[in-house]
Amino acid sequence: MPNLSRPDWEQRIRAGQSLLPDVQPVNPELAAKAVKIFDKLRIPDVIGQPTFGEAAGDWFRAIVSVLLGSLDPVTKERLIRELFLLVPKKNSKTTNGAGLMMTAVMLNERPNAEFLIVAPTKDIADLAFKQASGMVRADRGLQRRFHIQDHIKCLTFRPTGATLRVKAFSPDVMTGVKPAGVLVDEEHIIALKSDAESVMGQIRGGMISQPEAFLAIITTQSDKPPRGVFREDLLQARAIRDGKSHREADDGALIPVGNGILPVLYEFPGKIQQPAKLPGEQAPWEDVRLWSMVLPNAGRSITVKRLEEEYENARAKGIQELARWASQHLNVEIGLALRSDRWVGADFWLSASDPDLTLEALIDRSDVIVAGIDGGGLDDLLSLAVLGRDRITQEWMHWGKNWVFEGILELRKREASQLKDFETQGDLIIVSTPGDDIEQLADVLETVDMSGKLALVGLDPMGVGAVVDALAVRSISSPRVVGVSQGWTLSGAIKTAERKLADGTLVHGARPIMGWAISNAKVEPRGNAIIITKQAAGYLKIDPLMALLNAVTLMSKNPSPPEGGRIDDFLKGGMLSA
Incomplete structure (x- = not known):
């Protein structure tokens, strides 16, 4: 099993270096093929519809290589079974995720394999399917190889019969499905649902019979203190990233961290994450010079200058809106959800x-x-x-x-x-x-x-x-x-x-x-x-x-x-x- 830790992540994120662990794909030929397929896909909602090869960042291309290239060529077992990617909004999270899943479908060799994109709401599911189907419609070759069924949000890859379905999160999302790959979008929203833990358990359980199956969780930070299954997955990802074999539970017990989970977390080091000491003061993370650390797609889908404008608007609306904005656009973890009519002691x-x-x-x-x-x-x-x-x-x-x-x-x-x-x-x-x-x-x-x-x-x-x-x-x-x-x-x-x-x-x-x-x-x-x-x-x-x-x-x-x-x-x- 590869070592997926990155204990020097704080130094690397400050220097703008890759946060991926120092591992090479177990199947370099498959990894190279995955990147080649990914690079040829077109981004459907950008003027000129450039390819990922022309417009995507190397940071996500590396994730595609490591995750999809982790399929052992001999045993056909995937050594990296999960991806946990924490990345702020406007960093092409949904578009990149759709590209990852399209690549996985075309790379797959299992006949009639099933792939899923699970979104927390119907609107996000619609957007994810629009991006995936848009990639097909933007390429004549893919139009011949894929059958698009808009009414059920399903893409079928004709050469193997593999399907990519997009579903809104619900208790029956896994009914009758044994997925070869699942992407869960915005887990922090899904975690608010009462049945989130059960459904995420079903997703992981459904993958057991498929040795090549993988689960990709791509999410921003929560706009409330992390809770439920999102909090558990976040803590586990941090423990793996930090090189810990166990993490401390809330009751002090030591919990073994999972194997085969690739953690990629674009978040500030702890000292920068700290809130302001007194109301009216600026928190460390409000220093604009630090923002590029957590914006891997800066200069492409988002610019620091644009974020500065949004930051000023959020700050003008008060501490509640500023905290919400920071959680979504800079992955600042909220320690206390503040209300506009809150008690001053908060x-x-x-x-x-x-x-x-x-x-x-x-x-x-x-x-x-x-x-x-x-x-x-x-x-x-x-x-x-x-x-x-x-x-x-x-x-x-x-x-x-x-x-x-x-x-x-x-x-x-x-x-x-x-x-x-x-x-x-x-x-x-x-x-x-x-x-x-x-x-x-x-x-x-x-x-x-x-x-x-x-x-x-x-x-x-x-x-x-x-x-x-x-x-x-x-x-x-x-x-x-x-x-x-x-x-x-x-x-x-x-x-x-x-x-x-x-x-x-x-x-x-x-x-x-x-x-x-x-x-x-x-x-x-x-x-x-x-x-x-x-x-x-x-x-x-x-x-x-x-x-x-x-x-x-x-x-x-x-x-x-x-x-x-x-x-x-x-x-x-x-x-x-x-």
């Missing part, structure tokens, strides 16, 4: 992260701890926020845990893959039996209470009876368990949290589920106050954030540990309000 969230902050570390460093609880309905997350006060620096430290009833995965299909990611990352527990979530939450708080530092537990007073009972069994009860008023009365906690995030005195464990919840939050003015409510968020979940705000309300009262004797002083008057 702008400072990423800069306030401490990935080493575990619950154990929080307990050890704190002189006092409070906890906030939110949610718990069968359509909600049950969220726990533990907030500690550092005994030396006095900064506030946040750690969280969440639970959800398994029925929500069926009820909220659009968020199912995201919730499964959080489960894998260890921040969300999916329970099958109602009540298990409350018992497990109470167990966590019992562990915290054993430190002798748990001063208060605050929660929405509506529908909390079962939680209060579970805590009482563990000797956590009134006066330490209190109701926290919701709605506009949380305005003080909202403003306190955003100020402390901005000045660096509130830190958190950099957990993706909190970033997701904060991305979902909408701020609404209410008189002289501001509110963040579940009603405003709609179907999007903000329970982890609401739990944090409940905890902030308590910590704002400057509590002491239970044995300090000061808790009753500010509990007089009953329910706490912000």
Whole structure:
């Protein structure tokens, strides 16, 4: 099996060199033939319809050579079974992909072989078929060798009977198909679908019986934090590129990386990918001089000058549009999906992260701890926020845990893959039996209470009876368990949290589920106050954030540990309000 790593990729991408691994095609004659076929294809939507040989970049020609030339001439087994290409928009992604598949069809020797282009939407599928069929219509020789069936988006190569079909992504895309080659376009969009993991599994499973089969994934970065099957394929491709035999899972376990996967990722090195430290400042990737690193087709289908104009327009529209633009045109990975009506604290969230902050570390460093609880309905997350006060620096430290009833995965299909990611990352527990979530939450708080530092537990007073009972069994009860008023009365906690995030005195464990919840939050003015409510968020979940705000309300009262004797002083008057 060839070594497909490129551990020196950062130096090479800075120097504008090839990102492909240092391997030679196992079948050089077949590789040369593939490039020859590819170069003769005409680009149908460019003035003059030049050939790929005249207009395509060497970067993609090299991919055609390495991937299609990896078929062992003796065993007829393909040694490179997958391609993962991450490339920004306007770099001829769809056109090059169509050219790759047309080349594969004509190179294929298996009678009646089946090739597929799978697109996330009908519009993208239509575009892919238009490009592939356009290549046939632009060449008289190909017109004689191919039969075009526009109504079913199918091209048949007459000499072998091989077909190239273009389909929109759906659960039945693989019905009755044993593909010799599949191209998946824009996997980051496909990953948003609830059945994405299952269908991608079917595609890979359908290739097993064909030793020469290959899967090519060609995609841009996601305009939201990567999730689902796209996130998994992206992480695996990065691990292979970096020369790792294993990659670390979200729970710390080591996962072997796949063999036979060709990773080609046009993305900035980590330091350049970083967001701006403060709102209004420029991020490292906003330096126009760096953009050519991730634009392999610069000077052909796109120019840096054109991107500069689009960048200025996006920046003028605000941080939300700028982040979306950067993800699509520069492959900048979004850490937090920001909204135009977002909570101000979201702008400072990423800069306030401490990935080493575990619950154990929080307990050890704190002189006092409070906890906030939110949610718990069968359509909600049950969220726990533990907030500690550092005994030396006095900064506030946040750690969280969440639970959800398994029925929500069926009820909220659009968020199912995201919730499964959080489960894998260890921040969300999916329970099958109602009540298990409350018992497990109470167990966590019992562990915290054993430190002798748990001063208060605050929660929405509506529908909390079962939680209060579970805590009482563990000797956590009134006066330490209190109701926290919701709605506009949380305005003080909202403003306190955003100020402390901005000045660096509130830190958190950099957990993706909190970033997701904060991305979902909408701020609404209410008189002289501001509110963040579940009603405003709609179907999007903000329970982890609401739990944090409940905890902030308590910590704002400057509590002491239970044995300090000061808790009753500010509990007089009953329910706490912000």
